Amino acid sequence: QVQLQESGPGLVKPSQTLSLTCTVSGGSITTSYYAWSWIRQPPGKGLEWMGVIAYDGSTYYSPSLKSRTSISRDTSKNQFSLQLSSVTPEDTAVYYCARAYTIVVVTTSYDYWGQGTQVTVSS
Numbered sequence: 472q473v474q475l476q477e478s479g480p481g482l483v484k485p486s487q488t489l490s491l492t493c494t495v496s497g498g499s500i501t502t503s504y505y506a507w508s509w510i511r512q513p514p515g516k517g518l519e520w521m522g523v524i525a526y527d528g529s530t531y532y533s534p535s536l537k538s539r540t541s542i543s544r545d546t547s548k549n550q551f552s553l554q555l556s557s558v559t560p561e562d563t564a565v566y567y568c569a570r571a572y573t574i575v576v577v578t579t580s581y582d583y584w585g586q587g588t589q590v591t592v593s594s
Contacts (some may be wrong), residue, residue: 473497475568475585483562483592489555493568493585494509501526506574508581509542509553511564519564520576524551531574558592564591 479491493507501505508523522532524542532540536555544551555562566588569581 473570473583475570475583477566477568477585477588478479479566479588479590481589483558483590485559485592486557486594489558489562489590489592491553491568491588491590493551493553494550495549495570498570499546500524500544500551501525501546506571507544507551508569508571508580510554510567510578511552512567512587513561513564515524518567518578520578521553521555521572523571525574541562560592562592563590590591 477491483489485519487588501527506523506525509521510518511521512518520533521536522540524530530542538559539556541554549568570583570584571581
């Protein structure tokens with residue numbers, strides 16, 4: 472059974488960088504051909520796919536967030552991380568990490584999800 476768990480600060484100040492980590496258990500983030508994504512849901516809105524790191528370390532980002540987003544991984548800890556720079560209150564959301572069998576942006580294609588972590592951007 473694959474499990475994902477998000478961790479990181481729940482409050483970030485405007486203009487700072489939001490940093491979250493997803494710890495994966497029950498499966499390796501380097502196993503072919505799985506893809507590991509960050510997805511968020513702002514209050515009152517739908518899910519938004521942010522970006523992905525694939526089993527081979529390749530990354531892809533949402534065009535609307537690409538200039539501010541970076542996803543990396545630590546294979547020794549079986550973790551992958553999100554950094555979102557220059558945050559504004561519009562980045563307030565529940566942030567999820569999730570797994571899919573391949574690189575997809577459709578959130579219904581993700582079979583395992585973390586429980587989500589609330590991040591609020593406020594001074």
